[in-house]
Amino acid sequence: MHILITGASGMLGRKVVDRLMRDGLGGHEVSALTLVDVVVPEAPAGFPGRLDAFSADLSASGIAQQLIDGRPDVIFHLAAIVSGEAEADFEKGYRINLDSTRDLFDAIRHAHAADGYHPRVVFASSIAVMGAPLPYPIPDAFHTTPLTSYGTQKAICELLLADYSRHGFFDGIGIRLPTICIRPGTPNKAASGFFSNILREPLVGKPAILPVPDSIRHWHTSPRSAVGFMVHAATMDLGKLGPHRNLSMPGLSATVGEQIEALRRVAGESAVALIRREPDATITRMCEGWAPGFEAARARALGFTAEDSFDQIIRAHIEDELEAPR
Amino acid sequence: MHILITGASGMLGRKVVDRLMRDGLGGHEVSALTLVDVVVPEAPAGFPGRLDAFSADLSASGIAQQLIDGRPDVIFHLAAIVSGEAEADFEKGYRINLDSTRDLFDAIRHAHAADGYHPRVVFASSIAVMGAPLPYPIPDAFHTTPLTSYGTQKAICELLLADYSRHGFFDGIGIRLPTICIRPGTPNKAASGFFSNILREPLVGKPAILPVPDSIRHWHTSPRSAVGFMVHAATMDLGKLGPHRNLSMPGLSATVGEQIEALRRVAGESAVALIRREPDATITRMCEGWAPGFEAARARALGFTAEDSFDQIIRAHIEDELEAPR
Numbered sequence: 201m202h203i204l205i206t207g208a209s210g211m212l213g214r215k216v217v218d219r220l221m222r223d224g225l226g227g228h229e230v231s232a233l234t235l236v237d238v239v240v241p242e243a244p245a246g247f248p249g250r251l252d253a254f255s256a257d258l259s260a261s262g263i264a265q266q267l268i269d270g271r272p273d274v275i276f277h278l279a280a281i282v283s284g285e286a287e288a289d290f291e292k293g294y295r296i297n298l299d300s301t302r303d304l305f306d307a308i309r310h311a312h313a314a315d316g317y318h319p320r321v322v323f324a325s326s327i328a329v330m331g332a333p334l335p336y337p338i339p340d341a342f343h344t345t346p347l348t349s350y351g352t353q354k355a356i357c358e359l360l361l362a363d364y365s366r367h368g369f370f371d372g373i374g375i376r377l378p379t380i381c382i383r384p385g386t387p388n389k390a391a392s393g394f395f396s397n398i399l400r401e402p403l404v405g406k407p408a409i410l411p412v413p414d415s416i417r418h419w420h421t422s423p424r425s426a427v428g429f430m431v432h433a434a435t436m437d438l439g440k441l442g443p444h445r446n447l448s449m450p451g452l453s454a455t456v457g458e459q460i461e462a463l464r465r466v467a468g469e470s471a472v473a474l475i476r477r478e479p480d481a482t483i484t485r486m487c488e489g490w491a492p493g494f495e496a497a498r499a500r501a502l503g504f505t506a507e508d509s510f511d512q513i514i515r516a517h518i519e520d521e522l523e524a525p526r
Numbered sequence: 527m528h529i530l531i532t533g534a535s536g537m538l539g540r541k542v543v544d545r546l547m548r549d550g551l552g553g554h555e556v557s558a559l560t561l562v563d564v565v566v567p568e569a570p571a572g573f574p575g576r577l578d579a580f581s582a583d584l585s586a587s588g589i590a591q592q593l594i595d596g597r598p599d600v601i602f603h604l605a606a607i608v609s610g611e612a613e614a615d616f617e618k619g620y621r622i623n624l625d626s627t628r629d630l631f632d633a634i635r636h637a638h639a640a641d642g643y644h645p646r647v648v649f650a651s652s653i654a655v656m657g658a659p660l661p662y663p664i665p666d667a668f669h670t671t672p673l674t675s676y677g678t679q680k681a682i683c684e685l686l687l688a689d690y691s692r693h694g695f696f697d698g699i700g701i702r703l704p705t706i707c708i709r710p711g712t713p714n715k716a717a718s719g720f721f722s723n724i725l726r727e728p729l730v731g732k733p734a735i736l737p738v739p740d741s742i743r744h745w746h747t748s749p750r751s752a753v754g755f756m757v758h759a760a761t762m763d764l765g766k767l768g769p770h771r772n773l774s775m776p777g778l779s780a781t782v783g784e785q786i787e788a789l790r791r792v793a794g795e796s797a798v799a800l801i802r803r804e805p806d807a808t809i810t811r812m813c814e815g816w817a818p819g820f821e822a823a824r825a826r827a828l829g830f831t832a833e834d835s836f837d838q839i840i841r842a843h844i845e846d847e848l849e850a851p852r
Contacts (some may be wrong), residue, residue, distance in 0.1 A: 331769065352688070
């Protein structure tokens with residue numbers, strides 16, 4: 201089985217590669233792996249198959265065609281520039297997040313016309329396709345009214361994915377990822393970074409800043425579950441999906457206060473004491489517009505699963521990042 | 527006031543021109559009119575202002591820029607190829623219905639950057655952004671899961687319109703038009719044509735074919751109301767819209783049986799006798815996936831109005847088409 205991953209150097213991309221190396225995909229061994237990102241993706245240790253890992257600007261002319269030349273069986277399309285950058289650089293956001301995706305989809309369409317090529321395409325979408333005012337929980341049939349260019353680009357790609365799949369050009373599924381928590385690594389400047397920072401940093405004895413009230417409710421899933429979504433999307437029977445190809449994933453709806461209580465249970469009072477409250481009105485206002493939680497009834501019925509408690513999310517982080525660093 | 531209309535040779539475009547000639551727009555006289563379509567738009571009789579009416583392929587390079595050069599105050603963007611053609615010619619559908627719209631929006635964005643240009647943009651969207659399964663009535667917050675490429679293209683343009691408006695490049699509003707009934711002219715090959723044919727033809731003593739059961743429920747508005755939506759969208763205070771720029775218009779939800787009863791009341795038994803039932807399973811199946819009706823609560827609250835009965839719709843046709851032909 202030949203697998204292509206765009207955005208393979210990102211957090212999710214690297215973890216998907218790790219999982220494929222460990223488990224294969226749907227009972228198949230991975231015989232060929234094409235990894236692409238703006239920085240050269242790391243080669244997986246000891247991979248015996250054919251590896252093609254390279255850096256490229258996905259929006260450059262001819263790149264989409266090149267990615268499809270090897271006719272990968274499964275494509276994980278994870279590449280995107282993040283929300284803040286897409287908002288600040290309007291043209292780059294549309295070029296990378298929308299035009300590159302359409303180029304990829306069109307390259308597949310042309311290959312389909314040429315030789316019947318018909319890969320599985322797993323697209324990483326986002327809860328950013330939703331925009332306030334939002335109910336809680338958000339039903340599966342709720343409209344997409346994004347309030348960022350990033351969310352707009354993801355919502356447009358979802359529509360393209362559904363239409364190209366309906367025409368039979370490929371077999372696509374869009375995965376609306378919750379906010380990933382606990383995000384490994386170091387604190388970054390993303391406005392949502394604190395959701396992870398207030399857990400990850402205290403777990404290793406470091407301080408973290410909390411800019412919002414404990415009452416803020418948001419929608420989370422672990423990196424481990426996010427990888428699980430990708431693998432399930434790549435292997436499940438898509439006949440059950442019908443024409444509605446984009447799914448809000450299951451996750452855990454929790455307040456910041458509930459996150460902190462879970463930290464207390466797992467790591468004790470000393471960890472909680474490392475959280476410093478520094479209220480930030482701008483970040484708080486942004487958070488209030490974010491998705492508080494989804495029903496995700498369709499995705500659950502289709503076999504997608506996530507954590508039931510923040511204790512599990514924290515333990516997954518300890519197991520995957522602190523006890524068994526990659 | 528300078529007004530640009532794309533798709534100006536179409537049924538709606540011509541009627542919008544007529545209304546502007548009669549009433550002006552929002553208390554302003556129309557001093558300049560730019561009309562563009564694939565066939566040269568008819569010049570309105572006796573228009574004393576500056577008229578620029580020409581044929582163009584909107585997707586051709588430089589056309590969008592040319593349309594914006596005169597800095598129209600209000601843009602009615604009505605141009606599109608129809609659903610059947612967009613489905614049959616995938617690339618043409620995306621080129622005309624999506625890329626031309628994005629070109630137009632980008633031309634405005636560049637003009638905005640150059641000199642602060644900030645027009646009102648009224649975009650003709652469609653209930654085709656919705657796809658089965660559909661509840662009745664469809665709430666305003668229902669998701670867009672189109673089942674045609676045409677509907678996909680309209681849904682994408684809605685997302686672009688909202689994002690470009692949010693960035694302040696223009697002041698946009700998207701109008702999801704119900705099926706227009708009674709559509710003037712001659713019977714066409716559109717699968718939905720019978721909704722108009724079974725009224726329009728018997729009203730002038732001609733036979734019409736009904737391919738679906740009387741129980742089929744659909745969502746209608748008169749050409750007169752559709753023009754009213756466009757004018758209201760061009761003149762209302764968009765500050766009330768917030769970031770949700772696309773509105774499902776009010777209309778009349780009626781079964782085919784209810785259409786026929788209205789015809790009986792307005793034109794008598796002899797008219798109804800001209801309807802010949804020729805059941806068509808394919809058309810019936812298509813109809814069953816179409817929108818049965820919308821709440822349209824937001825649009826109504828914002829002052830958009832439509833007919834309350836099919837008798838009114840039929841009378842509007844008699845007044846506007848049969849008694850006062852244009």
